[in-house]
Amino acid sequence: MKNISIITTLIISIHISYSQAYKTAFRAEMCDCLTTESLKRPLSENTYKTCFRETLPKFANQIDALIIEEDLNQKYLLGQIARRDLIVEIQPELVYTCTTYFEYLERGKLSKKLIAQESINESALEAQNQYVAMSPNAYAYFSRAQLHYNLGNLAESEADIRKSLEVNPNSANPKSTRNELLLLALIYEENQQYEKAIAIYDQVYMGVYDSGTAILRALADKKNGGTISNIPKFSEDKLSSVNSNSRRNGRASRSGKNKEAGQQDAKAKARNEKNRSKKKSDTSALKKLFKIDN
Known part of the structure; x- marks a missing residue:
């Protein structure tokens, strides 16, 4: 035997x-x-x-x-x-x-952000402030957090995400707050806090076919000096x-x-x-x- x-x-x-x-x-x-x-x-x-x-x-x-x-x-x-x-x-x-693929994905992320910036202005922020004042719920704070992020107001965006998580009754469930957490991870990346971003990607990862999260994690880890050996071995065997x-x-x-x-x-x-x-x-x-x- x-x-x-x-x-x-x-x-x-x-x-x-x-x-x-x-x-x-x-x-x-x-x-x-x-x-x-x-x-x-x-x-x-x-x-x-x-x-x-x-x-x-x-x-x-x-x-x-x-x-x-x-x-x-x-x-x-x-x-x-x-x-x-x-x-x-x-x-x-x-x-x-593959440097070519890495740079292609990074350009794609930047392009999406620039397109989002072009479609908004400060007046939209005023309307969002009124919305939060009238309905201070999780969705209202998250919507304003997205707006702040697209305007480049990272500190304000992070504060709104945390407020959204605070008032969300399902905040303990990563699946219920997936969008909020992913936005927070992007903010961490913008601030070059890559390890915090990677921790969030690991938290919200939904399985082997969640390639979007796996790619975002790899991008953050690559920028943090990581190598291919850092990919979690979810299904190696x-x-x-x-x-x-x-x-x-x-x-x-x-x-x-x-x-x-x-x-x-x-x-x-x-x-x-x-x-x-x-x-x-x-x-x-x-x-x-x-x-x-x-």
Whole structure:
């Protein structure tokens, strides 16, 4: 049993190392593509998606090689999941490893702020002051905080956010105050208080597919001198865990071979139907994420 455990650990370590190796090459290819495109035209979200589509086929075999699964339907599903995870996981990693991508995201943040500044004036602040005086609730304070932030009044904006959190009965729940906390994190970044901003991003992070928060965290950490090793390891062993579960399921299936043939056929049929359904669902989700037409 001990030898089996050692061998299993070794296999998992090899797979993780192989995964890290291909992702390093994948990031380099993505960065080269983005840098080349930036010389032709300003980068955009569509440019990023185009580079991803061009890069992914070069690494498809390496992605699939990490999946230990005999059942072809299940292997396909796990491959789709791995590709979907790669879409969201690679973005914060590129913040650290690709200067072109980092600068593109920073320009985007600045552009949004400048556009917001152009659409407001001091008279809007007067109206917001009246609103707070008439209805001093959490939303009123948060609205004025946004206005102050766009006007560049960072101290006033922070004070209003704290007041909004103070009067909000759900202030203990980060999900209920997500917008307020994200604005506070941006204020901390403006004041170069990056560690405070990072702490907030960790607080409001909603899971592996919350790529927006993961990117904001990476940007703040990068400006604070951080490296790619600072990315939280929320799902580093995900593939290894999935492969382990698949092997356990396979052993359980083999141990039940002495059951009646009719029961096996019924279960196999149900499993195939479920796999086909999952395949359609995962493929649809992947297309939706990339906005690929059927």
